Amino acid sequence: MAYFLQQLINGVTLGMIYGLIAIGYTMVYGIIGMINFAHGEIYMIGAFIAVIAFGVIGVLGISFVPLALLIVLIVTMVFTAAYGWTLERVAYRPLRDAPRLAPLISAIGMSFFLTNYVAIVQGARVKPLQPVIRGDFIVYDDGVFSVHLTYVQMLIWTLTLVLMAVFAYLIGRTAFGRAQRCVQQDRVMAGLVGIDVDRTIAATFVIGAALASVAGMMVALYYGVVDFFMGFLAGIKAFTAAVLGGIGSLPGAILGGLLLGLVESLWSAYFSIEYKDVAAFSILVLVLIFRPTGLLGRPEVEKV
Amino acid sequence: MTESLLTVEGVHAHYGHIAALKGVDLTVRRGEIVALIGANGAGKSTLLMTVCGRPRASGGRIQFDGEDITRLPTFEIVRRGIVQAPEGRRIFPRLTVLENLQVGATPAEAAHFEQDLERVYALFPVLAERRRQRGGTLSGGEQQMLAIARALMARPRLLLLDEPSLGLAPLMIQQIFRVIADINAQGMTVLLVEQNAYHALKLASRAYVLAAGKVILSGGGAELLADPQVRAAYLEGGQPTAKPVG
Numbered sequence: 211m212a213y214f215l216q217q218l219i220n221g222v223t224l225g226m227i228y229g230l231i232a233i234g235y236t237m238v239y240g241i242i243g244m245i246n247f248a249h250g251e252i253y254m255i256g257a258f259i260a261v262i263a264f265g266v267i268g269v270l271g272i273s274f275v276p277l278a279l280l281i282v283l284i285v286t287m288v289f290t291a292a293y294g295w296t297l298e299r300v301a302y303r304p305l306r307d308a309p310r311l312a313p314l315i316s317a318i319g320m321s322f323f324l325t326n327y328v329a330i331v332q333g334a335r336v337k338p339l340q341p342v343i344r345g346d347f348i349v350y351d352d353g354v355f356s357v358h359l360t361y362v363q364m365l366i367w368t369l370t371l372v373l374m375a376v377f378a379y380l381i382g383r384t385a386f387g388r389a390q391r392c393v394q395q396d397r398v399m400a401g402l403v404g405i406d407v408d409r410t411i412a413a414t415f416v417i418g419a420a421l422a423s424v425a426g427m428m429v430a431l432y433y434g435v436v437d438f439f440m441g442f443l444a445g446i447k448a449f450t451a452a453v454l455g456g457i458g459s460l461p462g463a464i465l466g467g468l469l470l471g472l473v474e475s476l477w478s479a480y481f482s483i484e485y486k487d488v489a490a491f492s493i494l495v496l497v498l499i500f501r502p503t504g505l506l507g508r509p510e511v512e513k514v
Numbered sequence: 515m516t517e518s519l520l521t522v523e524g525v526h527a528h529y530g531h532i533a534a535l536k537g538v539d540l541t542v543r544r545g546e547i548v549a550l551i552g553a554n555g556a557g558k559s560t561l562l563m564t565v566c567g568r569p570r571a572s573g574g575r576i577q578f579d580g581e582d583i584t585r586l587p588t589f590e591i592v593r594r595g596i597v598q599a600p601e602g603r604r605i606f607p608r609l610t611v612l613e614n615l616q617v618g619a620t621p622a623e624a625a626h627f628e629q630d631l632e633r634v635y636a637l638f639p640v641l642a643e644r645r646r647q648r649g650g651t652l653s654g655g656e657q658q659m660l661a662i663a664r665a666l667m668a669r670p671r672l673l674l675l676d677e678p679s680l681g682l683a684p685l686m687i688q689q690i691f692r693v694i695a696d697i698n699a700q701g702m703t704v705l706l707v708e709q710n711a712y713h714a715l716k717l718a719s720r721a722y723v724l725a726a727g728k729v730i731l732s733g734g735g736a737e738l739l740a741d742p743q744v745r746a747a748y749l750e751g752g753q754p755t756a757k758p759v760g
């Protein structure tokens with residue numbers, strides 16, 4: 211029982227990280243109908259920027275942890291968002307009206323480019339991050355096994371929930387969110403009501419990148435290491451989460467992320483850690499057989 | 515004669531290699547209702563869309579209130595006051611009625627919003643009742659009202675209407691045309707595309723007839739209504755009210 215509870219805590223933590231990355235996939239798909247294959251690399255860049263920012267903070271001697279976290283969070287989001295914006299501008303916007311395959315190839319190219327760019331600039335070895343937050347508290351103890359919730363996990367949960375709330379408000383209640391949904395539903399008509407479609411698409415990349423960068427920062431804090439290749443598997447996992455939840459659906463991205471995190475964590479705990487990825491992808495295959503649009507996806511009937 | 519608000523000069527437009535407009539000239543003066551009629555595929559919708567920059571004119575010039583807008587991006591054209599209720603209504607199906615009206619108000623100043631909302635609700639009371647409903651769940655007639663209301667929320671200086679009566683019941687058609695006449699009486703300039711040529715010509719101060727991407731005829735609304743060529747091509751048959759006048 212206690213052991214199971216511990217796996218749940220770990221799985222939810224992992225799931226939130228996947229969910230934050232998955233939002234970027236699903237938003238970009240929703241608005242331009244394309245899988246941004248370089249999104250995993252954006253997350254990886256976010257993790258690197260966070261590690262570098264923590265280093266700079268250390269040199270500056272800022273030792274008050276909440277302040278350090280806040281500064282790193284902002285720096286990471288801003289710089290990674292700039293990468294997201296540039297990516298759209300350079301690799302996708304010029305191909306906006308090209309056949310569907312062209313931006314896809316461009317995306318894969320950008321993914322390789324960013325991976326190698328970081329490998330060259332930052333080195334191909336793993337980069338450690340000194341623990342910033344230590345400690346945990348014991349949630350439950352049955353005498354044999356004690357369930358820990360680390361402070362880093364608590365930070366991940368809090369940050370994720372806050373970001374999701376802000377994000378839900380942004381999309382659901384603000385003029386920008388309405389414009390974003392208009393461009394998703396009918397890009398031509400969005401222009402006809404006076405929405406700057408290009409700017410709205412760029413903003414979508416910026417937001418997706420900012421959320422992924424927070425995931426990157428959290429992973430750096432959680433595992434204490436980053437490397438230039440970390441975007442690959444995390445990207446595929448988050449993409450899986452987005453498809454699992456229903457690509458294009460925002461609640462679906464979060465649900466898919468949590469499910470995937472839980473499956474991975476429970477599978478590793480009870481069966482074999484080597485096959486956790488196989489388990490994760492098998493779930494995807496099963497869901498797609500029975501619900502081709504994913505758990506919360508809409509069938510594409512309204513598309514003209 | 516009042517000065518012209520919209521001037522279309524020798525405008526060409528293409529879809530890929532297909533030419534849809536082949537040198538169209540047209541003007542709309544302040545305060546007018548100008549009707550644009552023509553058979554299916556003549557290029558009427560293309561002309562309205564080209565005025566809004568989609569597709570972009572491949573030749574010729576479009577001026578709005580003295581400014582050349584031929585090369586402006588669509589949202590800039592709209593923000594200058596050319597607002598369209600397009601063919602097929604194009605309501606945002608997963609936005610509520612209220613949200614559709616909110617996005618319609620994108621080019622207008624936020625300070626006017628509540629007042630404008632009251633105004634369109636007064637014109638179309640059914641929209642007020644359905645404000646929380648998703649656009650995609652409305653009936654055809656309600657969607658058409660929403661499309662016009664959404665356009666009005668932008669405070670247009672020139673309103674483009676593309677077949678507002680298409681697919682509607684006769685009673686609904688009457689209501690839509692009454693609203694068009696009303697808002698024009700309050701000073702709105704309107705360019706109206708219609709396959710319902712009789713109603714359109716009755717309402718219009720001037721009209722153009724488009725065929726195969728070219729203007730083949732133009733003149734006063736009443737004048738075209740009496741024109742034997744127009745009668746034969748666009749009025750006779752389907753219009754019970756279109757009795758011979760001359």
Ligand SMILES: Nc1ncnc2c1ncn2[C@@H]1O[C@H](COP(=O)(O)OP(=O)(O)O)[C@@H](O)[C@H]1O
Nearest residue numbers: 529532534552553554555556557558559560561
């Ligand atoms: N999106 C499009 N792609 C290609 N051809 C089009 C498109 N829209 C219209 N056309 C063609 O352009 C011509 C004019 O169409 P349209 O402007 O819709 O005419 P109307 O509104 O007068 O019925 C037609 O031949 C039509 O087939």
Ligand SMILES: [Mg+2]
Nearest residue numbers: 558559560601
């Ligand atoms: Mg048409």
